[in-house]
Amino acid sequence: MRNRFNAQLEMLDAQTLVMGTSIEDAVTQSVDMLEDPREDILERVIEGDDDIDRQEREIESLCLKLLLMQQPVASDLRHVSAVLKIAGDMERIGDQAxxxxxxxxxxxxxxxxxxxxxxxxxxxxxxxxVHAAMEAYAEDDLTKARLVVAHDQKVNDSFKNAREKIVTEIRCQKGPVPMLVDALMIAKYFERIGDHSKNICNWLEYKLEGIYKEKRI
Incomplete structure (x- = not known):
């Protein structure tokens, strides 16, 4: 029974890492769109988002199956619960990309x-x-996870700088207002992607140590 449960946990982690590769691709392509806004890249991101949604449903289904049928306790319960939360954050990253x-x-x-x-x-x-968060997850590496959490402040600072430039351009009428508003939305989406990456690492710490945002739960 235990061997079967361990195999299911390994499958859960494998599916999570596959989904992680998908969201990395989606974010990479969304940044590429800023430099070269081609329709073929757009189509790949949109099609990829449908696949990411499907992967989240599969992970969620396996998590619920493990919770309801295997009734895990202690570290196993944390493992499954954390993956359930992480899959939600990854799906949001796909949406934002x-x-x-x-x-x-x-x-x-x-x-x-x-x-x-x-x-x-x-x-x-x-x-x-996103890449560093999934690398930390793949390696169960808390040190790398905490570096990702710390790095979120740099993303926040970059967002504030971009927002200031956009607001200045709107005030000075240096570009079409609709396009500048779109730029502000894009900047916010990237800032949120950073937040979700941080969340993944916070949930990884919960999975490994039972600590979420520096509180043992």
Missing amino acids: ANIAEIVRADSWAPAQGLKDSMVALGRRSQHM
């Missing part, structure tokens, strides 16, 4: 070079957080 790609279209995305560079830099920071 798709939202960015939907906004950035070849016929409307034409920011000034300085703003474009700021947005790409913000996107790459968020992309790094």
Whole structure:
């Protein structure tokens, strides 16, 4: 019985890592769209989001099956519960990457070079957080997880810088207002991707140590 349960936990982790690869691809492609807003990239992100949604449902189904049928206790319960939460954060990352790609279209995305560079830099920071969070999960590495949590402040700072530039351009009428508003939405989506990456690492700490946001629960 225990061997079967361990095999199911391994399957759960494997599915989570596959989903992690999918969200990394989605975020990478959404940043690529900022630099080169091609329809083929947009289509890949949108199609990928449907697949990410499917993967979340499969992980959720397996988690609920383990909780209801195996009735895990202690560390096993934390493991399954954490993955259930992590899958939710990963699904939101996929949604936000798709939202960015939907906004950035070849016929409307034409920011000034300085703003474009700021947005790409913000996107790459968020992309790094997603990759580092999934690497920490794959290795059950708390040190790497805590570095991701700390790195979130840099993403927040980058978001504030981008927001200030966008607001300044709106006030000075340096670009089409709808496009600048879209840029502000994109910046917020990237900031939220950073938040969800941080959440993944907080839940990893709960899985391993029973601590969530520095509180033992």
